[in-house]
Amino acid sequence: MQRRVNIWSNIDWLTVTIYLVLVILGWINIYAAVFNEDNQSIFDLSQRYGKQIVWISTAFVIAFIIFVIDINFYPFFAYFVYGIVIFALVVVLIFGTKVHGATSWLEIGNFRIQPSEFAKIATALALARYLSSHNVQINTLKSYIRIAVIILLPASLILLQNDTGSALVYFAFILVLYREGISEGILLLGFFVIVLFILALVLAKLTIILLSIAIVFIIFWFLNRRFKIVSLGLGILILNISVIYGLNELFKIGFSFYLVILIAIGISGFIYIILAIRHKIKKVVILLLFFIGSILFTNSVDFVFDNFLEPHQQKRINVVLGLESDPYGVEYNVNQSKIAIGSGGIYGKGFLKGTQTKFDFVPEQSTDFIFCTIGEEWGFAGTLFVVFVFTFFLYRLVKIAERQRSSFSRMYGYGVISVLFFHITINIGMTIGLVPVIGIPLPFFSYGGSSLLAFTILLFILLRLDASRLELLK
Amino acid sequence: MDSFANRRHIIRFIIILIGLIFAIKLFILQVADSTYKLTASNNVLRYVTQFPARGLIYDRDGKMLVYNEAAYDLMVIPRQLSPFDTTEFCQILNISKEYIDETIKKAKNFSNYNSSIFLKQVSSKTYATLQEKLYKYPGFFVQSRTLRKYTNENAAHLLGYVGEVDEKLIENDKYYKQGDYIGISGIEQTYEEYIRGKKGVNVYLVDVHNRIKGSYAAGKLDRKAEVGSNIISTIDSDLQAYGEKLMKNKIGSIVAIEPSTGEILSLVSAPAYNPELLVGRTRTKNFITLNTDTLKPLFNRALMAQYPPGSTFKVINGLIGLQEKVLWANTNYSCEGAYFSGRFRMGCHIHKSPLDFVESIQISCNTYYCNVFRSILDNKKYPSIRESFDQWRDYVMSFGFGQYLNSDLSNELKGLVPTKQRYDRIYGEKGWKSLTLISMAIGQGELGTTPLQMANMTAAIANRGYFYTPHVVKEIEGEFELDERFYKKNYTKIDSNYFELAIQGMDLAVNGEPGSGSTARLAHIPNITVCGKTGTAQNPHGEDHSIFIAFAPKENPQIAIAVYIENGGFGGTWAAPTAKLMIEKYLNDSISVSWWEDYILNAKINYNAETSKHME
Known part of the structure; x- marks a missing residue:
């Protein structure tokens, strides 16, 4: 059942205000990043700040247009839009223009767009549409597969464009799934895989296997809390290790310690299973499988890392994990970025007074590393303000999403939150050295028409849905 | 029903958690940890221009003439300045506090971000001291x-x-930046583009203590300087040195050309100056002194002084007469010590009479050429003198007079060959006749020629009818070609067979029997047939200028020379022996009669050394 509501009075003006603040702050910092003494006119269209003014104006117009469109358009055409975007991504792969190594631009005359930016909107719409369908139960294999297809199809196409950063954004939709009730077990598993992946890169295999043994026994202890059984299991393992180690030394077989432990675990595992079945001890098999799974996984990580990641991606990960130091290469960017931000101090050097961002120390100052300019020229006061505004913004969006009466709107809302949250976290995180350098823009701040327009559309569709939320009577 | 609504709390929690983590990390980065502040002020880029060494200049035999010496400029970037100990700084550099203030102010006006020169050409010694303390x-x-x-x-x-x-x-x-050097005259100017090489740049990261920390972005932006091309000039440095020595205490110039190529063998302008004077920090001061000198040592007389050609021009008028068929080898004119036409009289010296064409050049008879000149202009072939004059002018211009020769030296003057319009303006279209222009018959009057043009004319005579555009550069090292104009023959409008007669006359002028009236016997060299012609340029301001043109040997000429000695009087007196010494030096590398050398070296002609003491 629907009723007509004056949408203009129901727009969430607070969010619109935050949006304006972000866009304006963004422009000021683009101006500062590109600024040079010779060229000061803000309308100079040869300069990035001049072009950004054009983009901002265009964004405003589009925002307005979105408000004019009927809300039923979005759920109804969600799949259609999704289909068009997938088509565009395929076209880009074939006819795209290469910029910075990624084939993600489509050139139509003088006009250049990046379909991957708009794919996020389409995916958010399609996902919301699918999940809000009447007969969908999220925790079924069928749903898992369909959801995976909706999310991973654009992601893989973008990955094929060699734009890893933009592809990773799609993992953010896990947030939507989480909110909509996906099993915690699946999420935990995913989380554990990531932790293990990192551990496998950072730690030696021997350490990991010993650590895993400790973890498994601790879990085992929590599961049955019987000292006798846990110590028996531990005893069997230690005995096995000692015997095999002894034999290895005695006969000079030449197995490494790692192999010795693996063999001992194999034999122990066999004994465990027999004992478990005989004494009806629960969950031993599951724990064992889990253990074996992680051993296999850690061993395959290196293989994946060496064979599936590009050298520069390996480097970025290694630098963040502290495994590699490369002050003039990959680390250089992060280092310069941290220097720029760090040099800002409490109050910053002042508008246009930045030295680090001015002299091209920091790469991509006006796009991916725009946060450096904020840090350098406005100091801790500035960055704290921006972080606060973003946090508040996301918090506000959660509130907006939660107050939707239609589940489509809510799910779309969470899609918006996922994308923005991922961008903000990764972008700021990378400039301050907390996450690997992944080239994705800071929403509303970074220079670039496609990203600004895409984020604007993404946000304003939600605001449009929100403005009409009262139309739907439950 | 929405059964997972409580999960929103966890999502909110995560959002706030990330916000907090960022805030804490930013606090550490921007407030708690001071290491980044240090690193930051430090990270200043410095663009150090790599100045290429200018190309060296060699003479035609590969002897080095010009090379380079290291010098150091102290640069300043105002934005990076911090208060420093001016007293010590002044001491090291031997400058005043005021100089510091003033220069830094100027530098700031120029640019706060870009470097400007603080002190030019610091000596190697000062540089060594400074380098140690530069961190301060x-x-x-x-x-x-x-x-x-x-x-x-x-x-x-x-x-x-x-x-x-x-x-x-x-x-x-756009290539040049403030403080860059550029060739201002001579070879340095004409061949600047080749000699200068290509500037490079090194981009460094510099720390708070003014120490270079390394290349910026692993040297990605660095560009190596490319050394300038060496120049091999056409100059014979021994001949040049000899010429300058001969011209000591005289004003004038010598230009010697190799006729078969147009290569300038020497180009002397006296008084000259020591090129070292115009290098380095004392350049400006010395320039002013040289520029105010009454003898004008900076003035390149070889290219820029215009004199009437005097009697040397009789050769040209004779050739034109022959070509126009108003004069033949056996045409005789008698001379009674002067040329008379109505009430007009032009004096001549006492010599035998009558003379034929060859003798007229040998003896340099004015009367003969008044007749020749008038017969050219009054040629019945042409409806009026205006046409015949144009024709005459064309012939003269074909020797390179009255126009830029387009050598590779700048500041050449065109010289002057008057146009009929000039006479129209003065006398009216019908108001002038051959007699009006008669002084040009003997190379006086309105004619103006530079020593370079005269040497070029001599080369054209030596070549029997053509010349190569004179030039001072033989080769630019690398893959550069000289301009094609230097490889092209420029033909005069006189048939080559007529030249033999004129050359015969020039031969006799130098090598005629004693008593035969030869005007240039002082230029005689045993075993070498020098062909020459004397000249005297009327000088309204004082003693006439002494002129001599010559080439040698007669067959297969290797050198064509023009000598001007201002206020030297009759061409035979000073210019001819000077030319002879030059030719002998070039062809034989030794002087047969040394008292001739002393005669010229000791001569001091209208030269007030008082005003030119720095010329030594």
């Missing part, structure tokens, strides 16, 4: 560059000098 003076750094050095003090006019570019040039040519 952030914002200053040293840029090495090169200064010109000369192996001897000759050929200053020809080599030219190097100076700082001016504002106007910087605006027009």
Whole structure:
């Protein structure tokens, strides 16, 4: 059942205000990043700040247009839009223009767009549409597969464009799934895989296997809390290790310690299973499988890392994990970025007074590393303000999403939150050295028409849905 | 029903958690940890221009004439300055506090971000001291560059000098930046594009203590300087030195050309100056002194002084007469010590009479040429003198007179060959006749020629009818070709067979029997047939100028020379022996009669050395 509501009075003006603040702050910092003494006119269209003014104006117009469109358009055409975007991504792969190594631009005359930016909107719409369908139960294999297809199809196409950063954004939709009730077990598993992946890169295999043994026994202890059984299991393992180690030394077989432990675990595992079945001890098999799974996984990580990641991606990960130091290469960017931000101090050097961002120390100052300019020229006061505004913004969006009466709107809302949250976290995180350098823009701040327009559309569709939320009577 | 609504709390929690983590990390980065502040002020980029060494200049035999010497400019970037100990700084550099203030103010006006020159050409010794203490003076750094050095003090006019570019040039040519050097005259100017090489740049990261920390972005932005091309000039440095020696205490010039190529063997303008004077920090001061000198040592007389050609021009008029068929080898004119036409009289010296064409050149009879000149202009072939004059003028111009020769030396003057319009203006279209122009018959009057043009004319005579555009550069090292105009024969409008007669006359002028009336016997060299012609340019301001043109040997000429000695009187007296010494020096590398050399060397002709003491 629907009723007509004056949408203009129901727009969430607070969010619109935050949006304006972000866009304006963004422009000021683009101006500062590109600024040079010779060229000061803000309308100079040869300069990035001049072009950004054009983009901002265009964004405003589009925002307005979105408000004019009927809300039923979005759920109804969600799949259609999704289909068009997938088509565009395929076209880009074939006819795209290469910029910075990624084939993600489509050139139509003088006009250049990046379909991957708009794919996020389409995916958010399609996902919301699918999940809000009447007969969908999220925790079924069928749903898992369909959801995976909706999310991973654009992601893989973008990955094929060699734009890893933009592809990773799609993992953010896990947030939507989480909110909509996906099993915690699946999420935990995913989380554990990531932790293990990192551990496998950072730690030696021997350490990991010993650590895993400790973890498994601790879990085992929590599961049955019987000292006798846990110590028996531990005893069997230690005995096995000692015997095999002894034999290895005695006969000079030449197995490494790692192999010795693996063999001992194999034999122990066999004994465990027999004992478990005989004494009806629960969950031993599951724990064992889990253990074996992680051993296999850690061993395959290196293989994946060496064979599936590009050298520069390996480097970025290694630098963040502290495994590699490369002050003039990959680390250089992060280092310069941290220097720029760090040099800002409490109050910053002042508008246009930045030295680090001015002299091209920091790469991509006006796009991916725009946060450096904020840090350098406005100091801790500035960055704290921006972080606060973003946090508040996301918090506000959660509130907006939660107050939707239609589940489509809510799910779309969470899609918006996922994308923005991922961008903000990764972008700021990378400039301050907390996450690997992944080239994705800071929403509303970074220079670039496609990203600004895409984020604007993404946000304003939600605001449009929100403005009409009262139309739907439950 | 929405059964997972409570999960929103966890999502909110995560959002706030990330916000907090960022806030904490930013606090550490920006407030708690001071290491980044240090690293930051430090990370200043410094663009150090790599000045290429200018190309060296060699003479035609590969003897080095110009090379380079290291010098150091102290540079300043105002934005990077911090308060420093001025007393010590002044002491090291031997400058005043006021100089510091003033220069830094100027630098700031120019640009706060870009470097400007603080002190030019610091000596190697000062540089050594300064280098050790430079860490105390952030914002200053040293840029090495090169200064010109000369192996001897000759050929200053020809080599030219190097100076700082001016504002106007910087605006027009993006290559040059404030403080750059550029060739201002001579070879340095004409071949600047090749000699200068290509500037490079090194981009460094510099720390708070003004120390270079390393290349920025692993040297990605660095560009190596490319050394300038060496120049091999056409100059014979021994001949040049000898010429300058001969011209000591005289005013005038000598231009010697190799007729078969147009290569300038020597180009002397006296008084000359030591090229070292126009190098380095004393350049400006010396320039002013030289510029105010009454003898004008900076003035390149070889290219810029215009004199009437005098009697040497009789050769040209004779050739035109022959070509126009108003004169034949056996045409005789008698001379009674002067040329008379109505009430007009032009004096001549006492000699035998009548004369034929060859003798007329040998003896340089004025009367003969008055007749020849009038027969050219009054030629019945032409409806009026206006046409015949044009024809005459065309012939004259074909020898390179009255126009830029387009050599590779700048500041050439065109000289003067009057047009009929000039006479129309003065006398009216019908108001002038051959007699009006009669002084040009003997190379006086309205004619103006430069020594370079005269040497070129001599080369054209030596070649029997053509010349190569004179030039001072033989080769540019690398893959550069000289301009094609230097490889092209320029034909005069006189048939080559007529030249033999004129050359016969020039031969006799030098090598005629004693008593035969030969005007240039002082230019005689045993075993070499020098062909020459004397001349005397009327000088309204004083004693006439002494002129001599010559080439040798008669067959297969290797050198064509023009000598001008201002106020030297009759051409035979000073110019002819000077030319003879030059020719002998070039062809034989030794002087057969040494008292001739002393005669010229000791001569001091209308030369007030008082005003020119720095010329030594």
